[in-house]
Amino acid sequence: MALPECVEVTTGNDPVGSVIWLHGLGADGHDFEPIVPELRLPGELPLRFVFPHAPVRPVTINGGMAMRAWYDIISLDAEGRADAAGVHESTAILETLIAREKERGIDADRIVIAGFSMGGAVAINTALHTSEKLAGIMALSTYLPLPGEVDASSSYRDLPVFMAHGSFDPMLPMQWGQLSAETLKQAGFTVEWHEYPMAHAVCPEEIRDIREWLLQVYA
Numbered sequence: 001m002a003l004p005e006c007v008e009v010t011t012g013n014d015p016v017g018s019v020i021w022l023h024g025l026g027a028d029g030h031d032f033e034p035i036v037p038e039l040r041l042p043g044e045l046p047l048r049f050v051f052p053h054a055p056v057r058p059v060t061i062n063g064g065m066a067m068r069a070w071y072d073i074i075s076l077d078a079e080g081r082a083d084a085a086g087v088h089e090s091t092a093i094l095e096t097l098i099a100r101e102k103e104r105g106i107d108a109d110r111i112v113i114a115g116f117s118m119g120g121a122v123a124i125n126t127a128l129h130t131s132e133k134l135a136g137i138m139a140l141s142t143y144l145p146l147p148g149e150v151d152a153s154s155s156y157r158d159l160p161v162f163m164a165h166g167s168f169d170p171m172l173p174m175q176w177g178q179l180s181a182e183t184l185k186q187a188g189f190t191v192e193w194h195e196y197p198m199a200h201a202v203c204p205e206e207i208r209d210i211r212e213w214l215l216q217v218y219a
Contacts, residue, residue, distance in 0.1 A: 001096040004052040005029070009036045012046025017110040017135065017218050018101040020050045020094065022119025024141075026067045029053045032116065035202065039211045045218055048106070052097060054090070054119075070122045071145075078176075082121060082145035090122045095130055112217060114138035117172060117200065121145035124180070127159060136160035136217045138210065141172055141200055144180035150187050157188035162213045164206050166198035 007029035023031040029051035036049050054068040061073045071086025094113060101111050112135045115123035120142025127137040128149060133156045141164065144150065161184060165177035174195060181191045192213065196203050 001092050003096055003100060004055070004093055006053065006097075007033055007051040009033055009049045009051075010046060011036065011039075011041050011049075012043055015046045015048035015106065017045075017112070018048045018050060018104075018106045019112045019114055019138075019214070020052070020097050020101070021138075022052060022070060022090075022094065022113075022115035022122055023054065023068070024115075024117030024119055025059065025069050025073070026062075028068050032202075035207060038204075038207050039214070041211070041214070045215070047214075047218070048101070048104075050097060050101070052093070055093075057086070070118045073118070081143070082118075084146055087122060087125050087145050091126045091129060094122055094126045098126075098130065098132060098134075108132035108134055110135055110218070112136045112138060112214070114140070115142065116140045116202070117142055118145075124184075125149070127161075134159060136162065136213075138162045138213070139180075140164050140202065140206070141166060141169060141177070142180075143172060143176040144183055147180075147183055150183060159189060160213075160217055161189050161191045162194070162210065163191055164194040164196065164209070166201060166203075167195050168198060169200045171200040 054070045058064045058066050059069050070090040072083035074080035113123045120139040163181050165174045
């Protein structure tokens with residue numbers, strides 16, 4: 001699997017951990033780059049943030065227009081919201097990025113995988129299927145893309161999971177996120193759930209909570 005182009009930001013020399021963060025539909029790796037300085041991470045915790053660009057592909061709900069997307073979305077109902085083949089393809093991309101961080105000297109248990117919207121869906125799916133014991137997963141304004149695969153999951157159930165959603169999200173109803181969190185909990189995961197009075201976005205309170213969670217994960 002070829003590595004995608006990535007935007008990278010380090011918060012200090014000789015990173016001791018990596019955060020691989022996937023963007024949402026139609027965005028690119030630059031989308032969450034500005035959040036890194038807002039996290040105000042301490043100098044003694046240098047991290048490498050890796051923001052890959054999704055492949056360009058036609059997206060059915062947008063009239064087949066080609067744009068950066070981790071998978072196709074056929075419709076906005078539960079059945080058509082995630083194209084399984086595309087989810088699996090992007091899961092393989094994320095696993096390749098995890099392997100690259102290991103080659104660069106970062107142990108798997110110092111790697112967080114993260115994503116917003118469809119990027120978060122791929123992060124969740126990767127966490128369910130990777131054989132690596134990761135540091136944690138951060139799933140923002142997103143959902144479990146392939147619920148039927150949870151029972152076949154080979155993942156470590158003690159993986160720290162941070163999930164957050166906007167209560168006014170018009171694109172991905174918060175109920176999807178809540179149901180996904182409950183499904184993961186029932187499968188044995190410990191999910192830290194956060195909700196904020198926002199739409200399909202990220203807010204300052206969420207950035208503050210992400211900072212606190214990262215400090216706990218890398219403590």
